[in-house]
Amino acid sequence: MSLDEIDRIPSLLPQWVESSRQYCINGKVASYIPELSKAPIEALGIHLIDAQGHSMSAGDSDLLFTMQSISKVFTLILALMDNGEDVVFDKVGMEPTGDNFNSMLKLELVQPGIPFNPLINAGAIAISSLIAGNSPIEKSERVLNFLRVLSNNRSLAYDMDVYRSESETANLNRSMAYFLKDNGVLDGQVEDVLDIYFRHCSISVTCADLAQMALVLALNGKSPETGETLIPRRYVQIAKTFMITCGMYNASGEFAIQVGLPAKSGVSGGILTMVPGRYGIGIVGPALNRKGNSIAGVALLETLSNEFDWSLF
Numbered sequence: 033m034s035l036d037e038i039d040r041i042p043s044l045l046p047q048w049v050e051s052s053r054q055y056c057i058n059g060k061v062a063s064y065i066p067e068l069s070k071a072p073i074e075a076l077g078i079h080l081i082d083a084q085g086h087s088m089s090a091g092d093s094d095l096l097f098t099m100q101s102i103s104k105v106f107t108l109i110l111a112l113m114d115n116g117e118d119v120v121f122d123k124v125g126m127e128p129t130g131d132n133f134n135s136m137l138k139l140e141l142v143q144p145g146i147p148f149n150p151l152i153n154a155g156a157i158a159i160s161s162l163i164a165g166n167s168p169i170e171k172s173e174r175v176l177n178f179l180r181v182l183s184n185n186r187s188l189a190y191d192m193d194v195y196r197s198e199s200e201t202a203n204l205n206r207s208m209a210y211f212l213k214d215n216g217v218l219d220g221q222v223e224d225v226l227d228i229y230f231r232h233c234s235i236s237v238t239c240a241d242l243a244q245m246a247l248v249l250a251l252n253g254k255s256p257e258t259g260e261t262l263i264p265r266r267y268v269q270i271a272k273t274f275m276i277t278c279g280m281y282n283a284s285g286e287f288a289i290q291v292g293l294p295a296k297s298g299v300s301g302g303i304l305t306m307v308p309g310r311y312g313i314g315i316v317g318p319a320l321n322r323k324g325n326s327i328a329g330v331a332l333l334e335t336l337s338n339e340f341d342w343s344l345f
């Protein structure tokens with residue numbers, strides 16, 4: 033951390049959170065998964081950890097929320113570690129869609145059945161079928177354990193209410209999964225694959241958990257505590273590239289211009305981002321903008337990135 037930042041972040045962060053919080057009223061909490069609609073619309077929290085383990089937080093950083101699409105970054109990494117690049121990129125592409133995360137439009141239009149990338153729902157469902165394990169339960173446990181290691185939090189667990197709520201209402205994801213199965217993209221039973229997907233989306237975290245996971249990516253896969261390699265550098269590179277090109281849905285270009293950091297958002301209002309080599313950052317703000325990203329969270333990141341010149345570009 034540069035001296036300037038050490039001095040300024042802790043004192044400025046609370047006021048930046050409060051000024052960004054005012055955008056919440058222009059956003060909407062997701063409700064297509066009924067349980068998510070219970071989230072507090074005015075909440076905004078942030079947690080930052082630097083490479084030396086110093087942490088800072090402000091606002092509602094203790095709020096628990098589900099990872100949702102943020103988990104897709106880590107199932108991609110685990111699928112790469114389990115199968116290698118050739119197998120994974122046989123099932124999913126490497127390109128942004130420009131469409132909504134749950135769109136089916138290009139699934140049939142371009143290369144039938146092959147999702148454009150692993151961060152849209154269709155791509156992440158295909159990735160769920162590539163997680164190694166002898167049973168759907170074992171596969172889900174491997175994902176949860178991987179995230180427990182990366183977050184350095186052994187008690188990470190599912191939010192079963194959100195899990196059930198999504199599982200009961202996921203007609204669109206179900207239809208995509210059956211379409212993928214029909215095109216030979218999914219291995220195994222469709223419902224088993226969907227169960228793995230719903231479970232990893234419903235892993236419950238705080239901003240500190242996201243910041244810790246992000247810090248591992250910021251350090252190119254190394255544990256901040258022990259220096260041990262938790263993820264091969266090549267797979268971190270792939271994940272970070274997808275975060276830049278597709279991590280903020282079809283607002284990824286705008287986010288790259290305004291903030292310029294690899295990031296992944298989720299429909300519960302979480303954002304995981306990092307300043308490579310320096311910080312892991314976790315944010316929550318359940319009020320979403322029209323593209324589905326945390327409206328206040330994006331505003332807060334724009335302020336931070338501009339103040340400290342964090343853009344990679």
Ligand SMILES: NC(=O)CC[C@H](N)C(=O)O
Nearest residue numbers: 100101133153233298299
């Ligand atoms: N954008 C998201 O976070 C979407 C994840 C959510 N579980 C879904 O499939 O719809």
